[in-house]
Amino acid sequence: MTKRRVTRYPKEFRQMAVERMRNCGNISALARELGIDRTVLYYWHSQAPPGEDPWADDLSRTRALRKELRDLKRVLAEKTLEVDFFKGALQKVAARRRSSSGSGETASTRRSGN
Numbered sequence: 001m002t003k004r005r006v007t008r009y010p011k012e013f014r015q016m017a018v019e020r021m022r023n024c025g026n027i028s029a030l031a032r033e034l035g036i037d038r039t040v041l042y043y044w045h046s047q048a049p050p051g052e053d054p055w056a057d058d059l060s061r062t063r064a065l066r067k068e069l070r071d072l073k074r075v076l077a078e079k080t081l082e083v084d085f086f087k088g089a090l091q092k093v094a095a096r097r098r099s100s101s102g103s104g105e106t107a108s109t110r111r112s113g114n
Contacts (some may be wrong), residue, residue, distance in 0.1 A: 009036075014044045021045060 009017075015035055021041055024030045031038035 015048075017041055018045050018048055 017030075018041070020030055021027060027041060031041055033050050034041075052080075
C-alpha cells in the first residue's frame with residue numbers, strides 16, 4: 001500500500017495563492033512557483049467564500065460580455081444575409097429595367113378602330 005501525502009496549507013497561503021491567480025497570466029507557472037498542482041489552485045479558488053472571491057466580478061462581467069458578443073455576431077450574420085438578399089434583388093430589378101425600353105418613355109401604340 002502506498003502512502004498518501006496529505007499536506008494542509010495555511011489559510012493565508014491559500015488566500016495569497018488565489019489572489020495571485022487573479023493577476024497571473026500563466027496559472028501553470030504560478031503553480032510550479034508555489035510548488036503545488038494547478039488543479040489545487042483552481043480548487044482553492046472554487047472553495048473561496050463569495051465575499052473573498054476576487055474573480056467573482058470579473059467572471060460575471062466576462063460571461064456577460066461573451067453573451068453580448070455572441071448576440072452581436074448573430075445579429076451581424078442576419079444583417080449580412082439581408083444585405084446580400086437586397087443586393088441580389090436590386091441587381092435583378094436593374095437588369096429588368098435595362099432589358100425593357102431603352103428610352104424610358106412609354107411606348108406609343110396605334111389606336112384601334114380609327
